[in-house]
Amino acid sequence: MILLQSQSRFLFHTLLNRIQNLDKSVELDHHWVEFDDVRYHIQVSIKNPHILLLSVSLPTPSSETIFIRGLPFGAIEAIKAAYGGLVQILDPPRDAFNLTLKINLSKLPANQEQKHDFLGKVASIREVVLGAPLRVILKHLAFRTVAPNVDPLVALVHRPKESFFVVPQADKVTVVYPMRFSDSIDIVLATSFLQEFVEARRTAGLNNTPHCSWSHTPPLELKGVSADALSANAGFVTFVIFPRHVEGQKLDRTVWSLSTFHAYVSYHVKCSEGFMHTRMRRRVESLIQALDRAKPDLEDAKKKTSRNRSFKRLSLKDSRGNSFS
Template identity: 25%
Template sequence: MIFLEAGNKIIQEILLKQFDASTRQPSVHVNGGDFDGTKFVIQSDAGNKNLLTLSIYVHGEKEFNQYGGIELVKKTLPGLDVKAPGLTVDDQKHTFTVTIDVEKEEKNKDKWLKELPRVKTTYMSAVFLQAMDKHAKGEQFEPIKVPYRPDENIYIISYKGKSLVVVYSILFRDPDDVVFANGFLCEFKDAKKDRALNAAPNMNFSQGQLAGELVDVKSVTEPKDERTLKKEGWGFVSIGLLDNHTKADKQLNTAELLLGFRSYLHYHLKCMKAYMHIRMRESVEKLMLNLNAAKDLSGKKTEKKTMSGRTFKQQ
């Protein structure tokens, strides 16, 4: 399995060039996006080529800000200017903007090359960190709804402070993805049978039916009618976290994995479909080779007879 990195490679490569005086560009303006639907713009200041601004737009910013997303970014990037809301670039309003002087901060190059490409993940992790911190203390809280995509949500649910469940609502626009996802996620469920993987979280996948953990949650915006859920292609993935996942030293890693799960799932679904298409093409090519090998290229006419002795005539 391939786990997608929390940091953005495009941002990292641009920073790497700008930190080096020999490769520094006088003007930079790059628009990009990520697998989770976030958008970013990294650009240099018109009056000072050493100043670089990174503006990031995240869907559901209201909820992320409510749970301390901006405060966590400022804490992670001490000494850098963090503004929220961010700049408006190319008619796009951004959630926050980070400004860095690459010449002055060259001594901290390694730190910023690690932290800035993953600043979006840091920002979105705040809601998970707060929920896990409360759970670790045994505190119960109301279900948290995070609209991390325009049409999909993440729900963080605490059951009497004893268990913490994260539920993803996923809209499968391709009917084939539902079949692949069901088989793919069943492997996660069966993995618990292996003693070496007992520490893995519990996982459940339901398609065309509202997840059991969401039945009593009032903030649910997905359809509740099973016919509508099946018709539109809704699926729900529930991940039950264990106590070892919510410990203080494991919280950040757990939050990053939870944030990347949806992209991780769809990435592997596309890989599975691509692999099947490759195998199908290979099978067709082998079949064509066998058919061509069976052709009679001698040019000789052979007489064919039936069981009664009659002869076939070719016209």
């Protein structure tokens, strides 16, 4: 299985190309969407080529999700911790965006390795912002405590008007995903994929991974949640995260994997669908080739049949009985 990367490759290469051509007055104005839910806009004006504006539009939150000034809780603190004084948060953000960052490219570190690391962090802005609430909860789990001012059941946005749910406790954190897909084929493939995904957890060598389960009905942790939030057509996936899963450098990987789980499943569902279509096309092509090879044999058989066929000569007679030769 393929793991998704936290960095936006397009954003990273755009920033890197801009850094390498900082002395050139080139205007940039790019829009793009990733994971079908997060929209980006990067802009550099000719008048001030050293100033780059990066705007991010997050998925529309559901009614269960709480956004503070257009961002998940803990996002502002996470941005300051990740980028320090090299990034300025514009308030208010640009129109139709949840966040706008102002980056002075001339103030980046002179060391190439440090510069690349910083650009990689900027390219991971999705993880920093959307993963901020989960990071706060899992950081406290590492110390076996519960984050203050956090509800017993937390709804976090991961798709437009769709949420997954987190149950924070001192000794473990339970994460539940209602899995929804719009296409009927995707529903069937996702259901099969998730069942196999849970079964793979039982194989040797995966004993230290988080406990994972799948069910048709909502787990007990979601008791009291509205029916609209539980309208899942591909079942419910539950992960149980323990302190050992968030120790040290494991925290970043765990936050990213959990915050993009639905995108991870969607990616593999589309890959499976594409693989099956490829096999079907190859099968059709092989059948057509077999039919093409059979055509000459049929023509030869027709010729042989026509040669061996005998015809009787008919004698025609008129009304008086005289025959025509």
